[in-house]
Amino acid sequence: MDIKTENPPFKHDWYQTETSVVITVLLKNLKEDQLAIKFSDKIVELNIKAGEHNQEISKVFNLSHDIVPDQCSYRLTTVKIEIKLKKLEGYRWEKLEGASDNVPKARIEPVVPKLDKPPSYPTSKGTDWSAIEKDISVQEAHEKPEGEEALNKLFQDIYGKGSDEVKKAMNKSFMESGGTVLSTNWREVSKDKVECKPPDGMEFKKWES
Template sequence: MAYTSLLTEVYRLQSLDCTDKAVQLVSREIQSQPGCSELWYMRALCLLKLEKYKEAAHDAAKALELGANFDANLVYGKALFFLGKFLEAKKAFAEGKEKAGPELSTFNQFDQWIDWSEDRIKRIARKEAKTTCKEMNGHSDEKTEKTEESNPPAANVMPAPKIKHDWYQTETHVVITILIKNQKAEDVKVNFTEKTVSVTAPLPSGSEYSLELDVCHRINPELSSFKVVPSKIEVKMKKVDGIHWAALEGDGTEPTVKSAPGEPTKTQSVPAYPSSASRKHDWNKLEADIKAEEENEKLEGDAALNQLFQKIYGQGSDETKRAMNKSFMESGGTVLSTNWKEVATDKVDVKPPDGMEYKKWN
């Protein structure tokens, strides 16, 4: 199978939550092309998704041995990290960062993973130091010991970004807001694909913030954008299908497309924007209330007259509308008739108000 076709099929199987079948497919290709680094990398990526970290580390190491690029370092480092081998993971990330160079390494979040690895190394060192101190002194601070035990540096738990992000949606877009202040637009990197969005930005501490999401439904990368303001980063993703998203990240369910613009399908609830707000609003009810308020509003003078004419025109028959249009246009706006029989045959004359004279502009 051609590499491009294989890659497409692997992505399809992963989207259907059939990553194990993707592994089998790539394994067959490896048997016929054992020297292809891309195949070993592809299988490592699938195994990482299946949380088979030992096998993923093996395949990523093989890919690197065959000359794979820095992407394999990232997979190798992640597999080692989740196996609790933080020193080896840090080394893999550092080598990948050096391969990628300053621009690409930022996009691939090497700095963030190096920071996380260093954090785990320090936590383990602190714990070992306390254990050594306890053995030497024959006692320990019971409160400190319990705190450490209640917060173990679990190797298989993904570290959460410290920066908060939120999201909401409109009928056409999904917007993510990331609460990082005082960023420069040129320092923020955002990458879109049909099913993913990646955001990286430098933090005041010198480390890198990164956010990687597998989004719930497809987006249009070309029509998606982002902007940086003093208080936040705003990422605006263009929906491919005009549907309401039940969640920001993918859940494996197929999208439900609207049957007509503005009308929800049977399986789709009416959206309440913004989706992340704690207080929900019935926007259809609000729209109806505004219309009722406009209709009941008491206007005066020309505004009341215009409202009356609009109501007559809007509720009138086709003949009424034709009469109003013909009389108004032919009379230069001085006559407005609703009787089609009176104005149908002859031209409507200009009838200026008393004391005024009608003149044509040259």
């Protein structure tokens, strides 16, 4: 199986803060088992399996400055890979890759601009990254939560849209039952203390002070 190391079929850009450099790689619907990232002092290596035939793609970033490998990380969503690199020194990088320019080092000073609209997404190359990020945000907003996240969101929606009685019922049932009961029926829970109802096969025990 061929490994492509030049001009991989995805876009990327980067920006920096005082302590970190963030590389954003646009790739949709990538799973954790399709991605491997290695960090070293001045190199970030991506190994990706993508496409219909799990084609292997390799991308190496030869960084212009040193990083701290043990403090680097990445986050994978349905539309992008966000790679966060910890700078070894808190200086401004003039470029992401290549030999560092022999220019005086300058620290990045935090600036809080006063704007009438949200600031543009930082970019390294004149790319309209704000438009790209806006497209990503729209797609992420349509991502459907799963499992416990979906259940929590459902409860939040019910609580947020519920009447005062619904909110009182949810609060009372949850607190009095030790988090084992969540009811929206105020008429029912207002009559008496809500008893603990642990899942089948489990026993509820109170912590002793």
